[in-house]
Amino acid sequence: MKTKLMILSITLISLVVWNMQAKGQQDPYTSAMKSAIELMEQALEPGELAESANRFERIATAEKSKWMPYYYASYSLVSMSYDEGDGAQRDLILDRAQELLDQALELEPKESELHVLQAFLYPSRILVDPMGRGMTYIEKMFASLEKAKSLNPENPRSYFLEGVNKLNLPPSFGGGADVAKPILEEALVKFEAFTNEDPLWPSWGEKDTRTELEKLQ
C-alpha cells in the first residue's frame, strides 16, 4: 500500500514537473533567439557582439527560411564594426554583415526593418574613408531610410536613424540639432506607439532616442 501510494505520488510529481517544463520551455528557436538577443543587448565589448553574431549565424544556418536570425547576425556585426579601428578589417566585417543582410532581404524584400539595418550599415562604411565614400554612401543611406519609411511608416527606427544621422551631419550638409530634434521627437512618439506580436521583433533605438533628446534639451 505504502509503495503504491509512493508510486502514485511520484507519478503525480513527475507529471507536474513535466507539465511545468513544457509550459516554461518555449520552442528551441525562440529560446535560442531570446538568449542571443539578451547577450547582444547587454554586450559591452566587441567580443560579446562577435559571440552573439556567431549565435545568430548558427540559428540562421539551421533555420534557413527565417529572416530574423540573419537580421540579428548582421545587426550584431554592424554594431561591432563601429568599434573596429582598422579600416580594412572593418570593411571585412561589413562585407559579412552585408552578405547576411542580403540573405535576409532575399527572404523578405519588403521588410522595413531590413532597410533600416541597411541604413545603419552605410555610415560605418563612410567612416573608413569619409572623403572618398561620403557622398555616395550618404545618398544611399537616406535612400534606404526612405524605402524603410515607405514600407512601414510606423517603424520608429527609420526616424531614429534619420534623426541621429542628421544630428551628426554639420548644418552645412543639411544636418544639425534644429533639424534633428523634431525628427527624434517623432521617433519617440512612434516608439511609444509601436507594438509587434512577435516577442523577437527588433526593439533597439528607443533608449538612444531618449538619450539623444535629453542631450538636446
Add this chain to the structure above:
Amino acid sequence: MRHLSTILLILLTASAGAQQHLAGNIMDRKGRPVSFANVYLEGSYDGCTSDTTGAFKLTTTLTGRQVLVASFIGFEKQMLEVDLDTLRWPVVIILEEAVSELNEVVITAGIFSASDEKKSATLSSYDIASTASAVGDIYGAYATMPGSQKVGEEGMLFVRGGESYETKTYMDGMVVQSPFFSSMPDVPTRGRFSPLLFSETLFSTGGYSAEYGHALSSIVDLTTNGLETEDKASVAVMSVGLNASWAKRWEKSSLAVTGLYANSTLTHKLFKQHVDWTKAPVLGDGMLMFRQQIGENGLLKSFGSFNSISMGMNYDNFEAGTMDNMKMDNLNFYTNTSYTDQLSEKWLIRTGVAYSRDSEKINYAGIPVTTVNTGASVKLTFTHLTTEKFKTRFGGDFNRGWYSQTITSDSTISMEMIDNLPSLFAETEWKISKKLALRTGIRAEYSSLLQEPALLPRISAAYKTGTYSQFSFAWGKYRQKPENEYLQFAPDLSPEKADHYILNFQYRKHRRTFRVEGYLKYYDELVKFASLYSLVAADYNNDGYGRAQGIDFFWRDSESLRGSDYWISYSFLNTSRDYQDYPESVIPSFASAHNLSVVYKRFFERLKILGGITYSFASGRPYNDPNSPVFMDGRTRAYNDISLNLTYLTTLFSKDCIIHLNITNLLGFDNVFGYSYAGTPDESGTYPSQAIVPTTGTMAVLMFMISL
C-alpha cells in the same frame, strides 16, 4: 524504495539529456590563434565561439556522425566530419585566409581604376570629380596619374610617348567616336561627359585586355551609373553658364535628365585672353539616362546626349604672317544602349548598340570645311565562370564608320569613306594559385578599308610577393587605323602598330598605395607624309617608327594625415619617333621627359569647406627652330601650374547648397607650349618666332548649386 530511487535516477538523467563535449583549437596557417571564430555542428544550434587563445569547447546533445563547421570573418569556412560517439581528442582546425578583394592577386600592370564599389581601385569617383587641376573633367583627373604628359594646348590624354589620338574612350563596353568637345588650334578641349555619370572608370596606360581594340597607347573605359538611388533635382548657376538636372527613381527603373548651357563671354571679360576671340565658346548640352532592371540580375541602360558648340577667333597664323578669321560649329549626337544579365550560374552576358554622329563646320579664312563622322556599333560578350578560379570571356563587335569631308575654295573637294570594322576576342583569366594569376587573350581585327586582318595576342600576369605587395607583367600587340584626315587622301595606308611591355610593382596596405612601373613601347608603321593636307596619295606612307621607355611612380596616402588625402605621380619618359613630316627620329613636340603631379585634398570640418590643391610640373618640350641646323632641338621652359578648388556646403531655405570655386594657374605662371616660326626669314636671315601660350593666365570658375 530501492525501485523508487532507480526510477528517479532514470528520470533525472533523461531530463538532463545526454550531453557531450567537444573541445579543440582554431588557428591560422601560421599557427596563430583565431579568436571569436564560430564553431558549430551543421544544421543545429549547438556551437560556441573560440576564446582569445583560439580554444573552444562545444556542448551538444547530438550523437553519431556530424559535420563540424568553423568560420571566421576573413577566413575560408572549414568543414570537418566528426563522429561524436568515438571522438575523444581535442580537434585542431586550421583556417585559411579567404581571398578577398583586398588581398586577392589582381593584374594591375598599366591600370588605374576609380570605383566606389571595388576595393582594388586606386581612386574613387569623387577623386575624379574633385581634382583641382581637372576642373571636373575625367581626362584632366587622369592627367594627374603617372604615364600621362602635360600638353596644355590640347587638353587630351597623351600617354607614354603616344599622340592624343592613340587613347580611345569606351562607354559601357563600346568605343566612343568623339569623346572630346571640338575645339580650335591651341585651345584646350574637355571630355564631353561629366565624371558624375560614371560609377566606375578605368584608365589604362598600356598592356590592356584583348577586349579593347583600335587603340595604340591607352584606353579610358567608363561604366555609367546603375539605377539612380533616389529622386533628385538641382539647379546650378555658374560664371560660365547654367546647369539643371533631374532624376526620378521607380521601383525597378530610373530616369535622369540634364541640361547645360555654357557661355564663356563673362569669363573672357574677367580674365585676360591671349586669343583674339570673335565669338566666345557657347555650348548647349542635353543628356538623358534611362535604366530598367529586368528580372533578378538584368540591367538595361540607355544613354543619349546631344550637344552643340560654336566659337570664333582671329587665328594668328604666324607662319604665314596673317590673321585668319576662323569659325567653328559642331553638333554631336551620341547614344548607347547596353544590357547585362546573368543567364545562369555560369554564364554572364553583356550586349549593346551605339550610334554617334558628329558634324562640324569650320570656316577658315573664308574656306568652309564640313566634316561628318558617323559611327554605329554592336557588341556581344559572354563570360563563362568555369570555376571560381577560371573564367573565359569572349565576344565580338562590329563597328561601321561613315566619314565625309567637303572643302569649298576655288572648287569643291568632297571625300567619303565607309569602313567596316569587325572584331572577335577571347580571353581567359586563371587564378593558378592564391599568389599567381594569368590572363591570356587574343583579338582578331579587320578593316574593310585597310584590308589587313590581324591577330593580336595579349598576355598579362600577376604574382603576389607578400600580403600587401605584388608584381604584374603585361605584354601585347596593338594596332590602330590611321586618322581619317590622312586616310581620306591615302586609303591604301596600313594600320599603325605598337608592342607594349610592362613590369609593375605595387605595395598596398590599407589606404596607402605605392606603385612603380617600367615600360617599353615599340611603334612601327606610323604614318608619314611629305606635307600636311597633301591631296596626293603617294605623299603618304607607313615608314614611320618610334619607341618609348620610361618609369612611372605613384604614391597615395589617404591614411596618415587626418582629414587629408594626397597623391604624388612622377613619370620619366624617354621617347623618340619619326612620323608625320619629321626628317628623322627625334623626341616629338608633345613629349616632356619629366612630369610631376601632386594632388592634395582636405576637409576643413569647422569651416565646412572641402579644399583641393594640385601642383603640376613638366620639363621643357621640344620645338623645331628653323634657325638651328638640328631638327627639333629647341626646348621650352618648364611648365608649372598650381590649381585650387574650394567647395562650401551649406543650406539655404532648408535646401542643400554647394558653392564651388575653382582657380587654375593660381600664381599666374607664364607657360609656353612651343614656338611658331615665320615661314620666311627676315632681313637679317633669321626666322622670327612667337611663343604658343595658354589661352589665358589665371582663371576662375564659380558655381552655386541648389538641390530642390
